[in-house]
Amino acid sequence: MRTRTGKRVRLCLGLLVPAAAVAFGAGEAGAQAGTGSPARIIALAATKTSQLSVIVGSGAVQTIASLTDNAVNSFPAPVVITTSWDVNPGQTNTVNLMAYFTAPAQALVGPSTQIPSSRVLGQMTTGLPVAFTAITQNAVGGVGTAGGSLRLFAQNITGANKKANRTDNLNLQINLTGFPTLAPGFYSGTLNLKAVTQ
Amino acid sequence: MQRPLNRALAGAAALAVALALASTAEAQVGLTSNTATVTLNATKLSTLTVAPSTGTASIASITDNSAANVFSAVSIQTDWNLTAGTSVRLIGWFATPASALANGAAVIPSANVEGGINGGGWTPFTGAAVGGVGVAGGSLQLFSQAVAAATYLGTRTDNLNLRLNLAGFPATTAGLYTGTLNVQAVVQ
Numbered sequence: 001m002r003t004r005t006g007k008r009v010r011l012c013l014g015l016l017v018p019a020a021a022v023a024f025g026a027g028e029a030g031a032q033a034g035t036g037s038p039a040r041i042i043a044l045a046a047t048k049t050s051q052l053s054v055i056v057g058s059g060a061v062q063t064i065a066s067l068t069d070n071a072v073n074s075f076p077a078p079v080v081i082t083t084s085w086d087v088n089p090g091q092t093n094t095v096n097l098m099a100y101f102t103a104p105a106q107a108l109v110g111p112s113t114q115i116p117s118s119r120v121l122g123q124m125t126t127g128l129p130v131a132f133t134a135i136t137q138n139a140v141g142g143v144g145t146a147g148g149s150l151r152l153f154a155q156n157i158t159g160a161n162k163k164a165n166r167t168d169n170l171n172l173q174i175n176l177t178g179f180p181t182l183a184p185g186f187y188s189g190t191l192n193l194k195a196v197t198q
Numbered sequence: 199m200q201r202p203l204n205r206a207l208a209g210a211a212a213l214a215v216a217l218a219l220a221s222t223a224e225a226q227v228g229l230t231s232n233t234a235t236v237t238l239n240a241t242k243l244s245t246l247t248v249a250p251s252t253g254t255a256s257i258a259s260i261t262d263n264s265a266a267n268v269f270s271a272v273s274i275q276t277d278w279n280l281t282a283g284t285s286v287r288l289i290g291w292f293a294t295p296a297s298a299l300a301n302g303a304a305v306i307p308s309a310n311v312e313g314g315i316n317g318g319g320w321t322p323f324t325g326a327a328v329g330g331v332g333v334a335g336g337s338l339q340l341f342s343q344a345v346a347a348a349t350y351l352g353t354r355t356d357n358l359n360l361r362l363n364l365a366g367f368p369a370t371t372a373g374l375y376t377g378t379l380n381v382q383a384v385v386q
Contacts (some may be wrong), residue, residue: 054230064240069279078351079236091227108238111281141228174240181351184244184281191238195231 015172046150051086052195054097062172069181076187078169083155083195086163094196096140099128099170100192104148108174109137111185119179123171125152132173141196157197245279248383255360262369265312265320267362274340274358276383280350283385288340289328289380290358295336298323299377300364306335306375310367311371314359315340324362329384340381 059079067073085095099106104117121132128151135150143149152170155161172191176182251273260267278286290313292298297305308323323338329339341356359380364370 011352026235050229054234056234056236059236061237061367062239067240069242072373073240081234083231087229092229108240110242115240141230141270142232169235172236172238181279182242183351184242184279187238187240187242189238191236193234193236197227197229 003173005076021085027140049195050088050092051084052077052095052197053084054193055082055084055197056193057167059170064174065177066176067094069078069175069176069184071176073176075172075174077173079193080167080169081152081193082164082165082167083153084159085155085195085197087157087197089157089159089162090159092162094198095155095157096126096143096193096198097155097168097185097193097195098149099135099146099152100139100144100194101135102145102148102150102192104145106189107148107191108187108189110183111186112183113180114178115174115176115187115189117149117181119172120189121175122130122150123173124152124168126168132171132175134175135191141198143194152193154198200239217355223306229353242279244281246279246286246383246385247277248381249275249277250358250381251275251380257362260362260364260375262364263361263367264360265365268353269360271356272360273351273355274381275355276343277353278345278351278383278384278385280345283345283350285386286343286345286352286383287331287386288356288381288383289337290323290340290379291327291332291337292323292377292379293333293336295333296325297377298336300380301371301373301375303370304366304373304375306364306370306377310363311377312361312363313340313377314336315356317357317359320359320363322360323379329386331382331384343379345385 030186057080059077062075064073083097101117106114107117107120108115117135120135123129124130137149138146139149140151255269255272257267257269276288292308295308296307298311299306312320312322314320324335325337327333327337328339341370
């Protein structure tokens with residue numbers, strides 16, 4: 001008796017469970033048909049960093065063996081400068097190369113006297129100062145120092161030259177004409193070269 | 199309910215992209231390069247120069263056995279720009295003392311040539327070299343100017359008086375006597 005009853009129960013359960021599973025599956029299939037999931041947006045952003053560099057190819061150390069008072073003293077060889085850029089022409093009008101002294105009143109420092117930047121002249125025949133010009137201009141685009149700078153070139157940027165480079169020669173002089181007699185000794189200074197976009 | 203949320207999410211994403219692009223654009227304006235440097239070196243050497251006002255001093259007519267043979271005046275400017283030393287000295291000297299002036303074979307030695315500075319007394323050119331400048335027996339120190347740090351840059355101008363002292367000297371041969379007096383400064 002116990003055995004027959006148990007068999008009937010197991011039989012009923014065996015029929016009910018597959019039926020329920022089929023019914024559940026059928027309901028889910030009905031929800032998928034013809035229905036798209038909500039759209040999800042993935043924002044993509046990739047930045048190509050602009051490039052701007054200045055390299056001194058030669059003439060990084062300029063030397064005058066013997067300064068002459070009350071005369072123009074030329075450094076013997078030019079500074080050869082290569083400026084390279086890779087910029088967005090839609091956001092850059094010009095690439096400017098600046099030369100500047102950090103302390104214009106003391107462009108070159110000597111044993112007891114200094115040579116100011118107004119006595120140091122630069123010439124770039126392929127740039128803006130085609131004649132020797134004192135390094136007494138102001139900063140451009142935040143690059144340089146007031147009264148101690150010289151803009152060497154301003155290169156217009158278009159789609160054609162958004163990625164390019166140029167090499168220029170910078171000639172330098174120390175003009176001591178009318179300047180008080182210098183004390184003998186060694187005078188040294190640092191001229192900075194830096195490019196900036198505008 | 200879900201569509202408005204999706205639109206909001208899409209808007210936010212678009213704004214983020216726009217902001218990212220805007221910040222990139224701002225970064226390009228005023229983009230600066232590395233700083234390259236050029237070292238400038240210049241040396242100012244010490245200087246010491248002597249500049250006579252004239253290259254020639256002359257006597258129109260020599261008088262034998264007399265000290266009254268005075269050359270035309272010579273002014274000498276001495277300039278110095280130094281870093282060391284205690285004195286600037288000006289030396290006058292003849293390369294060959296035995297024949298300071300010569301007229302062919304006839305000579306007048308430096309012992310009979312006398313110099314004086316700024317109206318001072320007469321002294322023959324018979325001294326020794328000073329600091330390597332001059333010739334033994336044919337030199338005369340014309341001045342010695344003390345210098346120190348405060349006077350390392352200086353100048354002075356002196357009148358050099360020259361004469362031939364032929365008192366007691368054999369009669370000279372007629373003709374043109376010529377010679378070269380060197381003037382040179384030295385720092386000691």
